Every structure is written in C-alpha cells, then in structure tokens.
Amino acid sequence: MENERSCCCAALDDLAIVGMGHSEDLDARILATLDTVKDHGGEQWWLHAATCNQCGQHWMIAQESRIHDNYCLRRLSGDEMHAILALSQWPEDFLRFEQVLRLEREAGQVACFLDPRSPALVDTAHDLRRARPEISVADIAYALAISTGQAERLFRPRRWFSWRREDGGGRG
Numbered sequence: 011m012e013n014e015r016s017c018c019c020a021a022l023d024d025l026a027i028v029g030m031g032h033s034e035d036l037d038a039r040i041l042a043t044l045d046t047v048k049d050h051g052g053e054q055w056w057l058h059a060a061t062c063n064q065c066g067q068h069w070m071i072a073q074e075s076r077i078h079d080n081y082c083l084r085r086l087s088g089d090e091m092h093a094i095l096a097l098s099q100w101p102e103d104f105l106r107f108e109q110v111l112r113l114e115r116e117a118g119q120v121a122c123f124l125d126p127r128s129p130a131l132v133d134t135a136h137d138l139r140r141a142r143p144e145i146s147v148a149d150i151a152y153a154l155a156i157s158t159g160q161a162e163r164l165f166r167p168r169r170w171f172s173w174r175r176e177d178g179g180g181r182g
C-alpha cells in the first residue's frame with residue numbers, strides 16, 4: 011500500500027479534539043506522523059507546534075493531560091508556522107489553559123473525576139484564577155466540567171479532621 015496516504019491530516023477538521031488513548035488508536039495514528047518542531051515552553055507547558063512528515067501540514071497542538079486528557083489540534087498556515095518559528099508569535103487559540111479546557115468542554119470530551127477534590131482539579135482551579143483573576147466560579151465549573159458547588163469547594167481549605175493529630179510533640 012505504498013501509494014496510500016499514511017497520515018490523517020486531510021481527514022481532520024481545522025480544529026480537532028482527540029481523546030488520549032482513543033479506543034481505535036486514533037490519537038496514536040494522528041500523532042505518528044507529526045514531528046514536534048517547537049515547544050512553547052514557559053507557562054504554556056501544554057503547547058507545541060508540529061509538522062507532518064508525510065504531507066507537510068503544520069499543526070499547533072495542546073497536549074492537555076491534566077484534566078480532560080485530549081489532544082487539541084489546530085491547523086496552521088505556513089505564515090502562522092513561520093511566525094512561531096521566527097518570532098515566537100503563537101496564534102492565541104491555545105495560549106490560556108482555560109481556552110483549551112473550554113474547547114474540550116464544547117466538544118463534549120471531558121473527564122469525570124472520582125475524587126471531587128482531586129489535586130488536579132484543585133490546582134487547575136487555582137491556576138485558572140491566577141491566570142484570569144476575574145474568572146467566575148461558573149466559568150471555572152464549565153471548564154472543569156463540574157458543578158458550580160463543586161468548583162466553589164475546590165477553593166476551600168481541605169479539612170483534616172478525619173484524622174486526629176496527637177498533641178504533645180512526642181511522635182516524630
């Protein structure tokens with residue numbers, strides 16, 4: 011099958027949300043031909059740019075492995091890729107983690123955490139608020155695909171009285 015197209019680029023939408031560990035290995039098949047060209051680095055740990063080694067298509071990829079476990083891919087023009095490589099100017103779509111989470115939510119590809127106070131949820135809720143201090147609890151709840159009440163509880167200190175601390179300092 012040497013003349014068969016061996017990449018998935020043409021079949022993908024310009025913006026594609028693909029679950030990690032897809033049951034038919036869709037994510038693995040898509041990523042198999044995408045070579046990372048540049049990592050964003052810094053605070054945007056989820057973001058990199060890649061080029062397909064079969065058809066030459068450029069992609070910007072958010073690897074969101076913290077909450078909903080998806081790859082978010084956005085097709086890039088040659089000019090956009092050039093701006094990334096030459097000027098470190100990235101399209102804005104995936105620059106804020108909140109945007110990535112919202113895209114996943116809009117696509118309906120969201121995770122359900124068994125632990126409502128999972129550290130990933132708590133940390134991300136605080137990160138979202140740090141990144142955009144005026145963000146509402148409803149917006150945080152939407153991005154994390156949880157209820158508003160649960161989102162509110164992520165900001166409360168964890169209560170430790172499920173175990174008793176021995177006073178007296180003898181135990182070390």
Ligand SMILES: [Zn+2]
Nearest residue numbers: 017019062065
């Ligand atoms: Zn391709």
